Amino acid sequence: MTIGIIGAMSEELEILLKEMNLESKECKAKMEFNYGTLWGHKVVAVVCGIGKVNAAVCAQILITEYKVDKVINVGIAGGIGKDIYPGDIVIADSLVQHDMDTTAFGDKIGQIPRLDTFDFKCDKELVNLAYTAAKENTVHKSFVGRIVSGDQFIANVEKIRWLNEEFNALACEMEGGSIAHVSYLNSIPFVVIRSISDNANNGAEMDYEKFKLVAVENSTNILKRMLLSLIK
Secondary structure (H helix, E strand, O other): OEEEEEEOOHHHHHHHHHHOEEEEEEEEOOEEEEEEEEOOEEEEEEEOOOOHHHHHHHHHHHHHHOOOOEEEEEEEEEEOOOOOOOOOEEEEEEEEEOOOOOHHHOOOOOOOOOOOOOOEEOOHHHHHHHHHHHOOOOOOOEEEEEEEEOOOOOOOHHHHHHHHHHHOEEEEEOOHHHHHHHHHHOOOOEEEEEEEEEEOOOOEOOOHHHHHHHHHHHHHHHHHHHHHHOOO
């Protein structure tokens, strides 16, 4: 089994890449694909860059060229749910692309036209593994629910509240929905895991440099526990 691990920014995979037993490194579509072993598993770890197109291209390369069996996406997100605070973890059980809008043709906002699903559901086994791993962190809380994605940095409080009301979303970011979309089209199990940086819905913020350390440590620990629990 080979697992694809995607982060949008280099900071998100920094510790993980240091722990890898690297066997090869290739540049494709201006992304660096790191192949090797990590905590007993074959993995391909890659920084995809910010935004849905980068993330989708990356996911398809992992699936088509590296034949990964599962995809795990880790990174940072803004909180939406009122009980979610910086440092907390949100594990997606489903994802929607909130900036997809063909309501003029009668579609619900977020619906990708002519696709047979509204949301992209994460693999239940991976969600359970991630949640079990996240709960071992007793400093921050862990949540499971919907994450929404779009090619927009959302800073407007009213927009954040709208995302909560329209999609019942717990967090928003810019890559997970497209990784979920590609994984769905290829019938590849996936999960999206996010560390929360801030939440304009309840006024919670954290200094970015401090948060970055917390987020990287959280995601690395969750991934380690997940991979150690996965059957090879």
